[in-house]
Amino acid sequence: MQTAAADEAVAIVGMACRFAPDLLSAEDFWRFLVEGGSTVSDMPDKRWKAYASSHPKATTALRETVLKGSFLDDIEGFDADFFGISPREADFLDPQQRFMLELTWEALADAGIPPLSLRGGQTGVYAAANSNDYGRRLLEDIPLTGAYAVNGTTFYGIANRVSYFLDLRGPSMAVDTACAGSLTALHLARGGLLSGEIPLAVVGGLNIMSTPALNVALNGAGAMSPDGRSKAFDRDADGYGRGEGAGVVVLKRLSDARRDGNPVLAVVRGSGVFQDGRSDGMMAPNGSAQEHMLREVYERAGIAPATVDYVEAHGTGTPSGDGEELTALARVLGTGRPDDRPCLIGSVKPNIGHIEGGSGVAGVIKTVLAMRHGRIPRSLHGAPHDGIDWDGSGLRLVDGLVPWPSTGGTRPRRAGVSSYGVGGTISHVLLEQDVDADSGAARSADRPASGRATVFPLSAASAAGLRGLAAKVADWVEERPDASLASIGHTLALRRSHLAQRGAVVADSPEALVEGLRDLAEERAGQSAVSDRASADDGGVTWV
Template sequence: MTEAAGRAGVTEEQLRAWLVDYLIAQIGCAADQVDADAPLRDLGVGSTDALVLSGELSELLGRPVSAVEFWEYPTIDVLAAGLASGHDASSTPEPAAAASTPSGAATGDGADPIAVIGLGCRLPGDVEGPDRYWDFLSAGGCAIGEVPDDRWPQFVRDAGSAAALATTTRWGAFLRDVAEFDADFFGVSPNEAERMDPQQRLLLEVTEETLAHAGIAPESLRHTRTGVFVGASLSEYGYLVGSELGRVDGWSGTGGALSIIANRVSYHYDLRGPSLTVDTACSSSLVAIHLACRSLRSGESTLAMAGGVNLMLGPAVTRSFDELGGMSPSGRCHSFDAAADGYVRGEGCGVVLLKRLADAERDGDRVLAVVRGSAVNQDGRSNGLMAPNPAAQVAVLRAAYSDAAIPPRDVDYVETHGTGTLLGDPIEARALGTVLGRGRPAADPLLLGAVKSNLGHLEAAAGVAGFIKAVLAVQRGRIPANLGFANPNPHIAFDAQRLAVIAEPTAWPQRPHPRRAGVSGFGFGGTNAHVVIEQAPVPAAATLRDAPRDTSPAVTSLVVTGQSPERVAAWSATLADWLDGGAGAGVPLREIAHALDFHSPRSGRFGVVCARDRAKSDRSHVVL
């Protein structure tokens, strides 16, 4: 590059010609193949090439040029025009395409806040339920490890290659015992259960736990307009079971269909609201939450179950992402760190129970947090099908905060998508800085974190895993650490964009408004989602729904139900552990009895413990 070329004042036409020459000389494009309107990725410019090219352009123009520019301006023509306009990558500008909210994308009045009244999850690291999840996050847990020895051998024997498996990433975040299922509890025959995708089984179990967390007896939902919205993307089990015609039977169709993942829940509980499986890849479960909130706001649903599920039953998808260079060779999601080298796949399931806030307050539900707004959009024709679009990310953020009627600078924390890729994280950070960082004091930056640093990328369940983390953090007033954050990603202007990553567990900042957080999810096909949540309002009266007012000493009866004496005994043991040393140690017996009587499922067998206090009980444990 000549000294003259490094001087300021390079025109758009000169930039266009320089870029064409660079692609021919450095990337190896033929002159007749360089299409100025084609995405740079289609012309062979990968992430590493983009970093080199950004340095060359910085020298040419005499000012910093970020590699993020190539995703904001994905073709030669628009890149030349954008750079010639004097755009400064460190100033977090507002892309023209995001300057206005798309028509119909937001209500702008924050109407009908949605209450979160129940949480359930099954996640790697032996995480079962929100309390275990919070303990895991608070302790800085990491569930990523090597692929279990017993996970993929059958797939290799039946349809794969041992040699290919040996060169596939060995890292992941896996659940234990995904083959186990209590078919009898859910009224499923053994033959049908064997053909059911484990994602259907897992979702049923976590949904049951979510209803218990909310204190809602399942039978009370029969024939109600309860909607089910579930994110799911892979149907590997259907392929495995159906790969040999001799193994196909009458249950194989419903057992392997993605649509049935949501429908199975509606069928089991006899629900009459909408029931749909949502597939937008990595944003699926967050889009499901968005759709559930819309359904509640419109009155289509009176209660909504929303969430996502993801299992890795074969190595094919991991192998594909390996070939694309997306998998982390170091086996970690280094979100927003200079060590970012790709992501690690994970599996799990999460479900949240949603209700209009006014209805939840009327019914005396425990409100854990409030969804104030949300938005969904698409990248359109970006720099490649799987490449993010910075302008679209800015647009979805603006639409979500318009829908929530909350100034973006009043949000304290964002649970990011944060996959831990060297350029994906800077693109997300830049959009957050543009919308939520603008106008903040330097001493009061927007706080960022990503649960992928703990669990890996749960794909269709990633959004709900981040959503539940954010709800727990908002509720408890503390933000867990973003694991492994040591050296900031050099392609993110943290100070200029008013951003800071949570490197250590941190108390929620004191603000003159309720605690507020955003949750982001981006699908690899370009579907973006963002949800805005807020601290739950203080209830007018801290009383249990329908709770008895009389607190005088009396004999209290704890009734435990089940479908068999063995189930009654197992549930009784779980309850005893919870009473003795768990979260129930300080809960009055009368409140526990009330919850068991009015908010637990009923079965044909039951056991009764009669007691005046925790130390003494009368004749007890009669199983009928």
């Protein structure tokens, strides 16, 4: 076991996400945030149809429940064969397990880490979720329940399924601290990395609303917004709107990421998980506990709270929850700041709904994107919450697409991300911009002279998958005509797992590469593109 240095930090090296209805990547998510989008819609027609007609009382309960929120378009579709799962087993698989599998693969690819290269290693998997709707729904139908339901309908399966598929031997656990789940998972993973217990961690958070049961319960408690919108820090906040989605980040010790040439998207400088303790009720927030949490996280990290530029806040969307959070933020991060440098405050929940177990990782992904792009998207709201004196608070709501505050080159950009669970668990993560601008995968590839032909290998589990991958890479290159061909070739050759269906393009310019990729995607005969399926016994022949 390798012990980390006392001053070691943890890096985020890869990210992947799915948010409603069709935000399929971090790039999609960023464009959506910049445009100030909202995913709130009516419930899909077929989602809870069986429950609406199951019993007269069920019909009445649903009629009185908020049926608006942020819903994913496709929670049934799944390339089970890719993950070695039979059709019968796939029928019993919680969609949250499916999303964790898919996004782990994508996030590792984003980090430049071939997923299959991790076999037998100590990579840890930490998956946060607090809704087991799908499992309960299946187990209600006792005659149809079979052996595959044992692992397919459980929380632990969300993490364990990934470890099994990739043959990972590190810690593998589902984390349920309600809406604080994914930041709790990140905190646990960070501890494992800094102790030397694990060299790599996959952290995810998810929420899928397979049944209406929790909506009915929350609606009865008066917790849900009548129009399905989370109006975080808004004077008209009236409850939260539920949302579906999933996000995964890959973590590595910063020194290891730089050594291995992984892209350092952000640095996790500190984290903490605490409890509200006893408040006015188990679901009621505790402002003094939140204030204590913030002070502890920044003191442990050795970072002055007044140097934090932005906080991606929890933003419950309720008058009491927002008021307690803003007061705690003002007392800790709003104190001791120059009048012209307030701490900017925002929340992603008005955009994509409350993802519950996945809300924290959604906030992390948003904040990393904002830090890297140097802009902070608007936090959707009307009139600001009137529970605090904004002018004297040291805080300011982000009311438009604003530049990241200048740090004067004396320190990295800094941001906090908060998540609060309905059971009282509260968590906070401190993120920093990577100060080594030259770190990452771009440094790891030699750059040949312009005009030199380069081989660009691709692979997938099926012919259809190869066509889809070729089209995606072609789109990526077209959007980035100045990207280094050598870096693209290096990534495709050495930083992706090579599957059975193979293809390759030989090109000496971005235009030629796109043309060859389009040939592969559309199965056209071309001089620069070839494809075939690898043999189980290929005699060691490779591309020449």
